[in-house]
Amino acid sequence: EAGVAQSPRYKIIEKRQSVAFWCNPISGHATLYWYQQILGQGPKLLIQFQNNGVVDDSQLPKDRFSAERLKGVDSTLKIQPAKLEDSAVYLCASRPPWRQLTGELFFGEGSRLTVL
Amino acid sequence: AQSVTQLDSHVSVSEGTPVLLRCNYSSSYSPSLFWYVQHPNKGLQLLLKYTSAATLVKGINGFEAEFKKSETSFHLTKPSAHMSDAAEYFCVVNSMDSNYQLIWGAGTKLIIKP
Numbered sequence: 001e002a003g004v005a006q007s008p009r010y011k012i013i014e015k016r017q018s019v020a021f022w023c024n025p026i027s028g029h030a031t032l033y034w035y036q037q038i039l040g041q042g043p044k045l046l047i048q049f050q051n052n053g054v055v056d057d058s059q060l061p062k063d064r065f066s067a068e069r070l071k072g073v074d075s076t077l078k079i080q081p082a083k084l085e086d087s088a089v090y091l092c093a094s095r096p097p098w099r100q101l102t103g104e105l106f107f108g109e110g111s112r113l114t115v116l
Numbered sequence: 117a118q119s120v121t122q123l124d125s126h127v128s129v130s131e132g133t134p135v136l137l138r139c140n141y142s143s144s145y146s147p148s149l150f151w152y153v154q155h156p157n158k159g160l161q162l163l164l165k166y167t168s169a170a171t172l173v174k175g176i177n178g179f180e181a182e183f184k185k186s187e188t189s190f191h192l193t194k195p196s197a198h199m200s201d202a203a204e205y206f207c208v209v210n211s212m213d214s215n216y217q218l219i220w221g222a223g224t225k226l227i228i229k230p
Binding site: 003004040041042043044045048056091093104105107108109110 | 150157158159160161162165206217218220221222223
């Protein structure tokens with residue numbers, strides 16, 4: 001079975017520029033997550049989707065971050081304008097309905113953002 | 117509220133010696149607990165999980181963890197470390213809120229000395 005796909009793997013931009021990350025979850029996984037992982041820290045949840053609806057975006061900095069999941073499959077996370085503190089790895093994860101209680105997530109390899 | 121604390125930010129062991137990565141949790145429910153592993157420049161992978169069945173849980177690559185309710189601990193162990201075990205390990209608890217959010221520890225970096 002194909003895993004969670006993310007692109008690009010690496011991105012370097014200057015502050016105040018914009019960037020977009022794309023995620024294709026495992027087929028059939030209704031729940032999709034975007035996490036931010038700053039070097040030396042555990043992942044921090046940015047947003048959770050259930051199909052194409054937002055379940056939790058309480059930790060998403062909405063003045064600069066946006067995310068969408070059109071048609072309940074692929075998802076895009078955008079940052080505009082970027083700040084230095086946005087340098088991190090952005091992880092996409094998905095979960096099938098039958099794994100909801102166990103909490104097991106399937107992660108992509110992440111998109112590493114460097115803001116100069 | 118649920119929380120998880122990983123007691124060591126770095127652990128260094130020699131190849132062939134035992135590994136112990138410590139994790140304590142706080143939960144008002146009977147928790148679901150997990151260990152995830154992240155190799156350099158790779159995505160996170162589930163190592164093992166505890167979901168109220170056997171208290172000793174076996175995972176991939178020879179790792180295991182024991183759920184101890186009296187000590188609120190879920191330490192990760194391996195009898196003999198291998199160079200390929202060098203990675204970051206995260207202890208995670210399922211919040212069991214309406215969205216089943218995961219609460220992550222800060223991570224422990226495992227260093228294997230030849």
